[in-house]
Amino acid sequence: xxxxxxxxxxxxxxxxxxxxxxxxxxxxxxxxxxxxxxxxxxxxxxxxxxxxxxxxxxxxxxxxxxxxxxxxxxxxxxxxxxxxxxxxxxxxxxxxxxxxxxxxxxxxxxxxxxxxxxxxxxxxxxxxxxxxxxxxxxxxxxxxxxxxxxxxxxxxxxxxxxxxxxxxxxxxxxxxxxxxxxxxxxxxxxxxxxxxxxxxxxxxxxxxxxxxxxxxxxxxxxxxxxxxxxxxxxxxxxxxxxxxxxxxxxxxxxxxxxxxxxxxxxxxxxxxxxxxxxxxxxxxxxxxxxxxxxxxxxxxxxxxxxxxxxxxxxxxxxxxxxxxxxxxxxxxxxxxxxxxxxxxxxxxxxxxxxxxxxxxxxxxxxxxxx
Numbered sequence: 001x002x003x004x005x006x007x008x009x010x011x012x013x014x015x016x017x018x019x020x021x022x023x024x025x026x027x028x029x030x031x032x033x034x035x036x037x038x039x040x041x042x043x044x045x046x047x048x049x050x051x052x053x054x055x056x057x058x059x060x061x062x063x064x065x066x067x068x069x070x071x072x073x074x075x076x077x078x079x080x081x082x083x084x085x086x087x088x089x090x091x092x093x094x095x096x097x098x099x100x101x102x103x104x105x106x107x108x109x110x111x112x113x114x115x116x117x118x119x120x121x122x123x124x125x126x127x128x129x130x131x132x133x134x135x136x137x138x139x140x141x142x143x144x145x146x147x148x149x150x151x152x153x154x155x156x157x158x159x160x161x162x163x164x165x166x167x168x169x170x171x172x173x174x175x176x177x178x179x180x181x182x183x184x185x186x187x188x189x190x191x192x193x194x195x196x197x198x199x200x201x202x203x204x205x206x207x208x209x210x211x212x213x214x215x216x217x218x219x220x221x222x223x224x225x226x227x228x229x230x231x232x233x234x235x236x237x238x239x240x241x242x243x244x245x246x247x248x249x250x251x252x253x254x255x256x257x258x259x260x261x262x263x264x265x266x267x268x269x270x271x272x273x274x275x276x277x278x279x280x281x282x283x284x285x286x287x288x289x290x291x292x293x294x295x296x297x298x299x300x301x302x303x304x305x306x307x308x309x310x311x312x313x314x315x316x317x318x319x320x321x322x323x324x325x326x327x328x329x330x331x332x333x334x335x336x337x338x339x340x341x342x343x344x345x346x347x348x349x350x351x352x353x354x355x356x357x358x359x360x361x362x363x364x365x366x367x368x369x370x
Contacts, residue, residue: 001046007192150350156182298333
């Protein structure tokens with residue numbers, strides 16, 4: 001396992017982190033029989049950073065991670081998030097206390113404001129939450145004040161210049177490179193940079209014949225996607241939301257072998273991805289913030305299939321999956337034609353995707369006859 005220093009925290013962390021957002025489920029709860037051995041396998045291989053949040057896995061992720069940490073706590077850097085931005089200080093502290101209890105820890109290493117943007121930072125974090133966070137740090141309940149981030153380069157620079165956060169977790173992958181300038185700026189200022197979604201919420205697992213021809217020695221797209229992220233010298237580690245033991249093993253192998261993409265290889269990938277730049281406006285990270293939908297439309301799943309088709313040319317596969325899903329509904333949520341265009345999802349989307357229009361396009365394409 002390769003390691004790097006996480007900005008000014010001084011922590012030596014594995015280049016691969018475990019994102020506990022997509023743990024295997026059994027009904028409404030994390031399947032401990034599958035999830036805990038996966039996490040332990042990663043720990044045994046040298047992975048020492050795990051990230052969770054209050055709402056992950058239906059609210060059960062923190063408890064599952066806490067159980068997995070037994071016997072490992074002092075060797076693992078633990079990251080979690082507080083989603084509360086309101087004025088009720090007691091509610092904010094309750095979130096922190098609940099996280100400590102669920103994780104079964106006395107302190108949290110990396111404590112994040114969840115999903116900050118420029119507006120939230122200026123209106124809620126600076127005047128109010130900053131005081132509570134500082135107090136929690138002074139009391140030893142958290143070690144470092146950090147954030148997950150959803151906004152643009154200008155907002156990222158403003159937040160970095162405020163000097164408040166030690167680590168910033170943000171979106172970056174081969175399909176979403178918009179924050180490259182801000183990432184470099186933050187790293188130069190001593191901020192640890194953690195990437196979420198290096199494999200694009202799993203959709204970069206689809207084969208891409210054109211990229212495969214560029215780098216034939218890389219056999220699978222997840223490997224290429226992870227290597228692309230880790231080739232950026234300003235990024236400390238990449239979080240992967242692993243759901244199976246096979247995914248754990250594959251990512252561990254990439255993180256351990258030391259082979260980085262050469263500058264020329266990165267440039268080849270960039271050139272190819274620039275030819276797919278028209279997908280930027282429709283790209284969905286799969287974060288799920290648009291949910292729940294009042295009509296039970298599974299927006300992230302629809303966009304995942306749509307992007308598989310349009311970005312990677314997997315039209316027949318995507319249409320087959322969409323048709324199969326339609327026959328199984330409502331177990332996986334409803335298809336795009338159930339949308340009533342209320343617009344509630346668009347107000348919640350951190351990527352500002354025109355979801356209603358994109359659902360129409362997705363339905364037209366995915367429901368078409370082969």
